[in-house]
Amino acid sequence: MTNSPVLKVENLQTRFKSVQRGKFIHAVDDVSIELYPGEIVGLVGESGCGKSTLGRTIVGLEKASAGRVLLDGVDLSTLSGAALRKSRRALQYVFQDPYSCLNDRQTVGEAIDEALLIDGRSSQDERDRRTKELLDQVGLANAVKDRHTRELSGGQRQRVAIARSLAVNPRVLICDEPVSALDLSIRAQVMNLFLRLQKDLGVACLFIAHDLALVRQAASRVYVMYLGKIVEQGPSQELYDHPSHPYSQMLLASVPEVDPRVEKLRNGPLLVGEVPSPTNPPSGCRFRTRCPLAVESCSRKMPAAHGLSFGHSAACLFAPELHEGRRSALH
Amino acid sequence: MNMLNPILARLNKMPRAALITIGLFVALGTFAPWLAPQDPSTQNLLEAGLGPSAAHWLGTDHLGRDTFSRLIIAANTSLVSVGSVLGIAMTIGILLGTIAGYHRGWVDDVLMRVVDVGLSVPSLIISLAVIGIVGPGYWTMVLALALAWWPMSGRISRAVAVSIMSKPHIEALRVLGASPWRIYFCHLLPGTIGSVMVYATADAGTAALAVATLSFLGLGIQPPTPEWGQMLVDALPYLESDPRQVLLPGLALTAAVIGFNTLGESIALNRVPKPLTRRMLAARRAEVASWSKENSDA
Numbered sequence: 001m002t003n004s005p006v007l008k009v010e011n012l013q014t015r016f017k018s019v020q021r022g023k024f025i026h027a028v029d030d031v032s033i034e035l036y037p038g039e040i041v042g043l044v045g046e047s048g049c050g051k052s053t054l055g056r057t058i059v060g061l062e063k064a065s066a067g068r069v070l071l072d073g074v075d076l077s078t079l080s081g082a083a084l085r086k087s088r089r090a091l092q093y094v095f096q097d098p099y100s101c102l103n104d105r106q107t108v109g110e111a112i113d114e115a116l117l118i119d120g121r122s123s124q125d126e127r128d129r130r131t132k133e134l135l136d137q138v139g140l141a142n143a144v145k146d147r148h149t150r151e152l153s154g155g156q157r158q159r160v161a162i163a164r165s166l167a168v169n170p171r172v173l174i175c176d177e178p179v180s181a182l183d184l185s186i187r188a189q190v191m192n193l194f195l196r197l198q199k200d201l202g203v204a205c206l207f208i209a210h211d212l213a214l215v216r217q218a219a220s221r222v223y224v225m226y227l228g229k230i231v232e233q234g235p236s237q238e239l240y241d242h243p244s245h246p247y248s249q250m251l252l253a254s255v256p257e258v259d260p261r262v263e264k265l266r267n268g269p270l271l272v273g274e275v276p277s278p279t280n281p282p283s284g285c286r287f288r289t290r291c292p293l294a295v296e297s298c299s300r301k302m303p304a305a306h307g308l309s310f311g312h313s314a315a316c317l318f319a320p321e322l323h324e325g326r327r328s329a330l331h
Numbered sequence: 332m333n334m335l336n337p338i339l340a341r342l343n344k345m346p347r348a349a350l351i352t353i354g355l356f357v358a359l360g361t362f363a364p365w366l367a368p369q370d371p372s373t374q375n376l377l378e379a380g381l382g383p384s385a386a387h388w389l390g391t392d393h394l395g396r397d398t399f400s401r402l403i404i405a406a407n408t409s410l411v412s413v414g415s416v417l418g419i420a421m422t423i424g425i426l427l428g429t430i431a432g433y434h435r436g437w438v439d440d441v442l443m444r445v446v447d448v449g450l451s452v453p454s455l456i457i458s459l460a461v462i463g464i465v466g467p468g469y470w471t472m473v474l475a476l477a478l479a480w481w482p483m484s485g486r487i488s489r490a491v492a493v494s495i496m497s498k499p500h501i502e503a504l505r506v507l508g509a510s511p512w513r514i515y516f517c518h519l520l521p522g523t524i525g526s527v528m529v530y531a532t533a534d535a536g537t538a539a540l541a542v543a544t545l546s547f548l549g550l551g552i553q554p555p556t557p558e559w560g561q562m563l564v565d566a567l568p569y570l571e572s573d574p575r576q577v578l579l580p581g582l583a584l585t586a587a588v589i590g591f592n593t594l595g596e597s598i599a600l601n602r603v604p605k606p607l608t609r610r611m612l613a614a615r616r617a618e619v620a621s622w623s624k625e626n627s628d629a
Binding site for chain 1: 498499500502503504505506507508509510513517518521522525619621622
């Protein structure tokens with residue numbers, strides 16, 4: 001953790017042309033994040049807040065309109081063509097949908113073999129050996145390699161997808177809700193496999209999810225995103241215990257409890273309404289339209305991130321009070 | 332033999348009558364020069380317009396040529412011209428369609444406007460115009476029809492290519508750092524060809540009809556090469572006195588067209604998955620379970 005970040009995202013901005021003429025959808029707006037080697041970082045937020053777009057922009061599936069992505073200190077925007085493809089290979093992406101991220105026409109072996117071939121391994125023997133090794137790592141029998149990917153179950157396909165991503169020896173994995181399309185029982189299996197592999201291989205991982213419990217279990221640090229901006233970040237234990245942005249508090253309070261007795265006691269402000277349109281985001285703090293604590297000055301400018309404790313900061317005027325749990329004092 | 336099994340299983344699902352008709356058509360067309368019992372161009376005016384006999388199984392035409400041999404050779408003519416028309420049209424169409432679908436943006440816009448222009452004029456009129464300019468002839472007809480045909484396959488390939496390009500597995504390749512060439516030639520092109528070929532089968536009937544139509548009008552295949560459309564027009568003056576001469580090539584053409592259409596339709600329908608029976612599901616589940624190693628995630 002003391003060394004330099006393997007992935008550094010600086011003031012990244014992604015915007016799409018809106019159907020309204022001359023307007024833009026600010027999907028990701030001025031986001032900076034860092035990933036250190038070997039750590040899992042969670043990225044949470046509601047649907048439509050730009051989590052996936054951020055991940056896609058980092059790996060280059062969407063075009064950034066501003067900002068930089070630095071991989072091992074190298075600015076990817078200065079590269080192009082084959083050099084860019086080669087550098088970017090260290091950044092891999094695990095898709096949410098295991099059904100469409102593999103080519104139905106290929107067998108498992110062909111899919112992984114292709115990744116190895118793209119990575120520039122020309123010897124067929126070496127590729128075969130590596131394919132066997134990768135399948136073994138993700139817990140699939142070697143016989144599966146002659147199967148078409150369409151014949152596999154969702155969990156098996158996600159394992160193949162993970163194996164394919166690992167084939168190019170990535171330094172950073174960006175996982176876009178990798179298990180949310182799977183059954184609950186399979187989800188735990190794949191998640192455990194994933195955590196074990198991540199530990200064994202020491203790959204840094206940005207884990208995008210809306211399942212807060214999963215992120216808490218997996219990630220050492222968490223970023224909370226709202227409407228294209230990071231509103232709070234911090235070590236996951238600290239952030240889950242002392243959420244200091246009203247949005248994080250509401251997001252955590254909205255998770256239902258399994259035990260009905262605990263569920264009855266669950267209180268705290270619940271999120272109401274929908275995320276405002278990113279085409280025309282609210283002025284100042286983006287959350288103010290849904291925030292119970294919003295005051296007049298919230299609409300003037302985006303509050304700066306308040307440092308609260310080591311590595312923990314929240315972009316809210318009242319962050320220090322919220323961090324100390326003096327929420328009631330604000331009313 | 333094991334290699335053939337999946338192919339046989341697939342063939343078994345198709346309508347047998349259409350399959351046999353098209354199989355016969357292709358076989359006759361391919362081996363026509365060896366199969367035809369007599370020279371299709373030998374005239375014998377003494378035997379003109381005769382009905383079926385031991386010497387001429389399906390009789391003779393108004394010039395005393397053996398109708399059976401002419402029908403068989405005509406199958407060859409038809410097969411070759413339909414094959415060339417579709418081959419050329421599909422190549423142009425798939426190439427331009429996939430380029431448009433791959434690039435999108437202005438390349439897509441320009442190519443699709445060209446396709447729109449091509450589609451807005453009826454294909455037979457384009458062919459007639461081209462033949463009118465260049466003059467009738469075998470290869471002129473093939474080129475003219477191909478020119479009229481490609482916008483359709485271009486439009487279809489573009490749609491297929493766009494849908495393939497938007498699939499996450501192409502994005503996954505991008506993330507892996509695959510070169511544009513690899514994405515285009517290893518994934519986009521084979522996928523598009525597979526889907527567009529289905530339309531080609533259904534189109535073959537229409538193409539056969541167009542070839543016959545142009546030949547009927549005297550703009551396509553020139554005498555003495557036997558061709559069904561041309562045999563029809565030759566026999567037309569004898570329609571009342573000897574309908575056999577018109578009926579035989581007409582039936583052959585009808586069978587080929589209906590065969591191709593039925594076959595194309597069944598191929599398209601076979602691509603829709605059928606509901607599984609319980610036994611198939613159980614067998615499947617047992618097999619799938621065996622692929623995962625036990626307790627690999629503990």
